[in-house]
Structure formats: C-alpha cells, structure tokens
Amino acid sequence: MGKKLLMLFAFMSLLGNAAGALRAQSALPPLTHAQEALIRKIEGRLMAPCCYTQTIRDHDSQVAVEMRDEVTALVASGKSEQEIITYYRTKYGETILVVPDGWTGQLLTATPLLLFVASAGLLVVFIRKAVSTKGRLIALSAPVGVAAERSDLKQRIRAELGDF
Numbered sequence: 001m002g003k004k005l006l007m008l009f010a011f012m013s014l015l016g017n018a019a020g021a022l023r024a025q026s027a028l029p030p031l032t033h034a035q036e037a038l039i040r041k042i043e044g045r046l047m048a049p050c051c052y053t054q055t056i057r058d059h060d061s062q063v064a065v066e067m068r069d070e071v072t073a074l075v076a077s078g079k080s081e082q083e084i085i086t087y088y089r090t091k092y093g094e095t096i097l098v099v100p101d102g103w104t105g106q107l108l109t110a111t112p113l114l115l116f117v118a119s120a121g122l123l124v125v126f127i128r129k130a131v132s133t134k135g136r137l138i139a140l141s142a143p144v145g146v147a148a149e150r151s152d153l154k155q156r157i158r159a160e161l162g163d164f
Helices: 002-027 033-045 062-076 081-092 102-141 144-161
Strands: none
Touching: 033 062, 033 081, 062 081
16 A cells, blocks of 8 residues: 555656646747757756756756756746856856866866877977987997998908909
C-alpha cells in the first residue's frame, strides 16, 4: 500500500510540474528565432546551482528546469543577456557562471593559450640547442691527430691509385 501511495505521489508531482511548465509556456507570446538563440546562449552560460557540474541547458534537475523557464520568461519580457546574467550572479554569486566575467574569465581563457605558446617556444629552444650541441660534440670528440692521419691516408690512397 505504501509503495502504491508513493508512486501515486510521484506521478502527481510530475503531472503538476508538467502542468506548471505548460501554463508558463502557454502564457508567453511566441518567441522569435533571435530570442530562442539568446535563451540557448544564456542557458549555456549558467551552471545548475544544485551541483555545479552541468549547465542549466544540459541538467535535468528541478532547479535547472525552473531556471530554464525563468530565463525564457525574462527573455520574452525583453530583458537583455547582461541583465539576466547580472540577476543570476546577484542571486547565486560568481559560481553560477560557466566562465566568470571580467579579469578572472579573461585569465581562465588566456592561460591555456599562454602555456601552449611558452611550451612550444621551450621545445624549439631545446631542439635547436640539442642539434647544435650534437654537432659540436662530434667535432670535439675527434682527437686533433685524427684529422692529420686522415689527411695523410687520403694522400697515400691518391698516390697509390693515381688520378682516375
């Protein structure tokens, strides 16, 4: 009996949520393509505050669903992207944003690029140094007398074989 009551309660809860969402959507005027694109963009910029692991566009929690409905209503009422982002930042703090605005966001965006450029530069320096060092080691490793012996050997070969 308890299990059936629990399932009935869950079904009624889902039905109530669906009805609320339908009421909210039916009360809104039809959205333009630009408004729909803005809604998708904003949904991709906001984290789901229940766990902060996915954006509200991708998360299926009740809070994320409510936020998506709220974003849709705010866009339909004529609010700009910055006004909506500011509203959520005020309500939840900086952690609600996927990429923080301002200096922190720029730093997070630029850091991987700077690390890549610095790593590539160091790699080039090390490769050039290794190539130039290898040539010097070969030249330094040959004893001074070896070059003279080679020259003498070449002269003997030419003398014995003559000019071809």
